[in-house]
Amino acid sequence: MKSAVIVFPGSNCDRDLAVAFEQAGGRPAQMVWHKETSLPAGLDIVGIPGGFSFGDYLRCGAIAARSPICRAVVDFAKRGGLVLGICNGFQVLTETGLLPGALLRNANLKYICKDVDLTVETTDSPFTRGYRKGQGIRIPIAHHDGNYAADAALLGRLDAEDRVAFRYVDNPNGSAGDIAGVLSENRRVLGMMPHPERLADAALGGTDGAALFAGLAEAFAPA
Amino acid sequence: MNEPQITEELISAHGLKPEEYAEILRLLNRDPSFTELGIFSAMWNEHCSYKSSKKWLRTLPTEGSQVICGPGENAGVVDIGDGQAVVFKMESHNHPSYIEPYQGAATGVGGILRDVFTMGARPVAAMNSLSFGAPDHSRTRRLVAGVVEGIGGYGNCFGVPTVGGEVRFHPAYNGNCLVNAFAAGLAESDKIFYSAASGVGMPVVYLGAKTGRDGVGGATMASAEFDDTIEEKRPTVQVGDPFTEKRLLEACLELMQTGAVISIQDMGAAGLTCSAVEMGDKGSLGVRLDLDRVPCREENMTAYEMMLSESQERMLMVLRPEKEDVARAIFDKWDLDFAVVGETIAEDRFVIEHGGRVMADLPLKALSGTAPEYDRPWEPTAPAAPLADVPAIAPVEGLRALLASPNHAAKNWVYEQYDHMVMADTVRRPGAGAGVVRVHSTGKALAFTSDVTPRYCRANPVEGGKQAVAEAYRNLCAVGARPLASTDNLNFGNPEKPEIMGQFVGCIQGIGAACAALDMPIVSGNVSLYNETDGSGILPTPTIGAVGLLASLEEMIAGPAQDGDAAVLIGTGKGHLGQSALLFEAFGREDGDAPHVDLEAERRHGEFLRANHALIRAATDLSDGGLALAGFEMAEAAGTGLALKDGDAGWFFGEDQARYLLAVAPDALDDLLSAADAAGVPAQQVGRFGDAGIALGGSATPMDELKSLWRGAFAAALA
Numbered sequence: 001m002k003s004a005v006i007v008f009p010g011s012n013c014d015r016d017l018a019v020a021f022e023q024a025g026g027r028p029a030q031m032v033w034h035k036e037t038s039l040p041a042g043l044d045i046v047g048i049p050g051g052f053s054f055g056d057y058l059r060c061g062a063i064a065a066r067s068p069i070c071r072a073v074v075d076f077a078k079r080g081g082l083v084l085g086i087c088n089g090f091q092v093l094t095e096t097g098l099l100p101g102a103l104l105r106n107a108n109l110k111y112i113c114k115d116v117d118l119t120v121e122t123t124d125s126p127f128t129r130g131y132r133k134g135q136g137i138r139i140p141i142a143h144h145d146g147n148y149a150a151d152a153a154l155l156g157r158l159d160a161e162d163r164v165a166f167r168y169v170d171n172p173n174g175s176a177g178d179i180a181g182v183l184s185e186n187r188r189v190l191g192m193m194p195h196p197e198r199l200a201d202a203a204l205g206g207t208d209g210a211a212l213f214a215g216l217a218e219a220f221a222p223a
Numbered sequence: 224m225n226e227p228q229i230t231e232e233l234i235s236a237h238g239l240k241p242e243e244y245a246e247i248l249r250l251l252n253r254d255p256s257f258t259e260l261g262i263f264s265a266m267w268n269e270h271c272s273y274k275s276s277k278k279w280l281r282t283l284p285t286e287g288s289q290v291i292c293g294p295g296e297n298a299g300v301v302d303i304g305d306g307q308a309v310v311f312k313m314e315s316h317n318h319p320s321y322i323e324p325y326q327g328a329a330t331g332v333g334g335i336l337r338d339v340f341t342m343g344a345r346p347v348a349a350m351n352s353l354s355f356g357a358p359d360h361s362r363t364r365r366l367v368a369g370v371v372e373g374i375g376g377y378g379n380c381f382g383v384p385t386v387g388g389e390v391r392f393h394p395a396y397n398g399n400c401l402v403n404a405f406a407a408g409l410a411e412s413d414k415i416f417y418s419a420a421s422g423v424g425m426p427v428v429y430l431g432a433k434t435g436r437d438g439v440g441g442a443t444m445a446s447a448e449f450d451d452t453i454e455e456k457r458p459t460v461q462v463g464d465p466f467t468e469k470r471l472l473e474a475c476l477e478l479m480q481t482g483a484v485i486s487i488q489d490m491g492a493a494g495l496t497c498s499a500v501e502m503g504d505k506g507s508l509g510v511r512l513d514l515d516r517v518p519c520r521e522e523n524m525t526a527y528e529m530m531l532s533e534s535q536e537r538m539l540m541v542l543r544p545e546k547e548d549v550a551r552a553i554f555d556k557w558d559l560d561f562a563v564v565g566e567t568i569a570e571d572r573f574v575i576e577h578g579g580r581v582m583a584d585l586p587l588k589a590l591s592g593t594a595p596e597y598d599r600p601w602e603p604t605a606p607a608a609p610l611a612d613v614p615a616i617a618p619v620e621g622l623r624a625l626l627a628s629p630n631h632a633a634k635n636w637v638y639e640q641y642d643h644m645v646m647a648d649t650v651r652r653p654g655a656g657a658g659v660v661r662v663h664s665t666g667k668a669l670a671f672t673s674d675v676t677p678r679y680c681r682a683n684p685v686e687g688g689k690q691a692v693a694e695a696y697r698n699l700c701a702v703g704a705r706p707l708a709s710t711d712n713l714n715f716g717n718p719e720k721p722e723i724m725g726q727f728v729g730c731i732q733g734i735g736a737a738c739a740a741l742d743m744p745i746v747s748g749n750v751s752l753y754n755e756t757d758g759s760g761i762l763p764t765p766t767i768g769a770v771g772l773l774a775s776l777e778e779m780i781a782g783p784a785q786d787g788d789a790a791v792l793i794g795t796g797k798g799h800l801g802q803s804a805l806l807f808e809a810f811g812r813e814d815g816d817a818p819h820v821d822l823e824a825e826r827r828h829g830e831f832l833r834a835n836h837a838l839i840r841a842a843t844d845l846s847d848g849g850l851a852l853a854g855f856e857m858a859e860a861a862g863t864g865l866a867l868k869d870g871d872a873g874w875f876f877g878e879d880q881a882r883y884l885l886a887v888a889p890d891a892l893d894d895l896l897s898a899a900d901a902a903g904v905p906a907q908q909v910g911r912f913g914d915a916g917i918a919l920g921g922s923a924t925p926m927d928e929l930k931s932l933w934r935g936a937f938a939a940a941l942a
Binding site for chain 2 (some may be wrong): 010012013015016019020035050051052055056057065090110111112113114140142177195197198201203204205
């Protein structure tokens with residue numbers, strides 16, 4: 001699997017995501033600086049990591065979405081490329097318009113870092129094919145602004161199109177429809193607030209995140 | 224612009240004593256300028272000069288084969304093998320946090336992170352030791368909320384996992400909260416960066432964020448007692464920008480790879496003044512600065528303001544001139560300021576130029592090396608009166624009183640606001656005992672803990688000082704780590720009072736004895752004095768931060784306990800209830816002596832745990848709350864219950880030292896007990912994990928009930 005991880009000046013889960021890509025896919029991820037205007041050739045997947053891309057002093061992800069590299073990421077996605085945005089990466093993807101909805105401040109107005117229980121809502125995507133539909137998994141969250149906002153029409157459409165990837169079992173942040181992760185229309189862009197890369201290694205206390213990366217890697221394994 | 228005349232009021236407003244001003248006149252042979260007065264005040268205040276504490280700090284053990292660099296640099300450096308080192312320090316931000324909790328705490332975290340990465344280490348773990356006033360005091364809620372949010376706001380954005388710490392409440396902190404921030408980083412042991420400048424005519428470079436008027440006079444403020452004018456001190460608190468700090472970290476580490484850095488020093492307390500003097504003093508050089516070249520955020524800043532500003536996220540560096548282009552390109556990449564603002568000079572002078580005028584021209588060494596030093600009078604603390612009778616209490620009632628107190632309740636409310644998993648190496652999260660973080664891409668791991676029991680330190684400073692070190696030692700051993708070294712953050716009241724100075728001296732003596740006996744030298748630290756308001760001081764609070772090494776994760780005592788495991792008590796007790804948590808939480812009493820520490824037993828018991836880690840499923844040290852609280856916490860973490868054999872209040876709640884509670888699988892029990900026997904370590908089975916309740920002898924209750932009490936008590940106390 002040929003992967004790249006976008007690095008904004010305030011990204012801080014870039015290494016964590018690169019480790020997860022490499023562990024699953026067998027080759028190091030390429031780190032791509034935000035001032036670049038193009039992506040390396042021949043990529044299978046682009047990851048937008050967690051962190052505070054530009055300090056999040058404005059709306060989270062808003063400045064990152066307007067950085068030179070994000071134009072290349074949008075083009076890549078529009079050509080059918082796979083894009084995974086985790087936490088701040090999810091916020092960036094909503095700001096670019098690649099994913100619908102927005103992430104607001106958590107309902108309790110506090111930063112929350114803890115493991116949460118999720119349900120896998122669909123296995124019909126390259127990201128979730130390694131899970132069972134309805135499977136309960138435990139993945140940590142770590143965010144201040146993970147409260148997914150969507151109006152009734154959007155929620156209806158996401159449901160009808162089977163585009164909710166994960167839902168919270170016990171909604172920690174006020175997200176509409178308990179949504180923890182959503183897919184793009186072509187099912188090749190996933191944004192999620194929980195951090196699968198943080199529980200993809202037994203030493204860290206759990207491996208429920210590993211199936212996401214393993215599923216991706218399998219899709220790109222040399223035949 | 225003309226500077227104000229020097230008057231007696233101005234001298235006193237700078238926190239300088241008349242005899243200190245007389246010393247300035249003697250040194251200069253003339254009146255100082257206003258800027259010079261500000262520089263002296265910044266360098267000679269307690270916060271920067273350690274003038275009351277130096278004499279005693281020198282008595283602490285600071286050496287050991289593991290120590291690469293002890294106190295005196297930005298942080299201590301300790302060898303962890305394979306050419307790697309852990310770099311760490313703990314530092315207080317008490318005064319600013321009380322005045323402006325969010326920014327005070329945030330910039331405390333920022334400062335300690337900078338201390339670590341200034342030395343070339345990437346921060347990999349943070350902790351915080353927090354002390355607040357009574358939960359129902361009018362200021363406490365706002366302080367707790369602001370401090371916790373500030374720590375999270377800074378550390379989370381910067382991207383360092385906060386893996387441990389302490390939170391306590393006591394009325395003695397009503398007027399002065401304590402915020403002690405710890406950070407540790409990893410570096411290659413032959414690539415540590417120090418602050419001593421070398422070479423004459425070398426460019427002095429300003430890095431990072433721009434200079435504003437924030438924090439002017441902060442270090443002087445932090446060396447004064449509070450009174451009812453405290454709100455007027457708000458402008459002396461700095462404002463943090465963790466995003467800039469993150470960029471500064473990355474830019475500095477990149478820069479250090481290029482060989483461009485001769486020496487580097489972060490701008491912390493007393494900003495540009497302190498960092499420039501430090502680099503010159505350590506390198507026996509003078510420094511000339513041209514303030515017209517300092518990047519400023521505000522217009523018309525005076526020399527005085529620039530020299531005393533405590534704007535955050537700034538560094539000063541002495542650069543190899545031939546590498547200037549490479550260095551500048553790195554700072555451009557990260558969109559940070561980079562400005563050559565001066566040079567090193569051969570003479571012992573600190574020359575400040577601004578607008579074509581010399582605003583200060585001082586002997587540099589005198590600002591630092593020969594700053595005043597006091598041998599303050601001190602009185603040993605009188606022995607505590609014997610413990611009065613302790614009323615009878617059903618053991619389960621005693622446990623409920625502990626669990627319902629925010630001092631002993633679950634601290635999820637706090638640490639869930641901190642990112643404790645970023646960097647994906649946290650193998651033991653905060654909540655109980657030491658936090659453990661893997662050394663990235665090696666098999667090794669580091670354990671971190673911070674400990675002190677201030678009530679003990681007040682009743683018996685020497686034993687209290689020992690106990691803080693011993694508890695840190697135990698917390699490291701309880702996860703299977705080998706204790707390496709420690710850092711001390713010494714928080715006390717007004718050292719000009721002999722009884723306070725006596726607490727300080729006693730605690731240092733105890734800490735020194737324990738660090739020597741347990742081979743945990745002090746490699747860095749910080750002293751915070753004058754934690755008093757309207758004449759009333761805090762409990763003596765010498766926080767010990769300690770670091771241990773696990774050569775591999777196999778050595779870790781990971782837990783949790785399992786149903787059917789034997790509960791084994793290591794160590795012996797006499798049921799010491801003086802100054803205990805039970806006494807304070809159940810009866811509102813704080814009498815009796817502190818428990819005494821047998822350092823030899825501490826060492827033997829700790830080594831026993833490490834040597835027999837393979838026979839131990841889970842372990843916790845016994846500290847305040849004794850056997851009952853330790854047992855509850857272990858059972859809770861395991862999602863099971865516990866039955867302990869019967870005894871009196873001293874059995875369940877005594878706080879005798881050098882003790883651990885272990886969970887041992889039934890088939891390992893005999894081996895463990897005979898190993899203990901062979902090692903001369905007292906060990907006995909005292910109960911069994913399992914079932915859905917806690918039974919303290921005949922006194923029992925369902926676990927679920929205690930669990931919800933324990934989990935909700937922190938938020939409830941602050942609601």
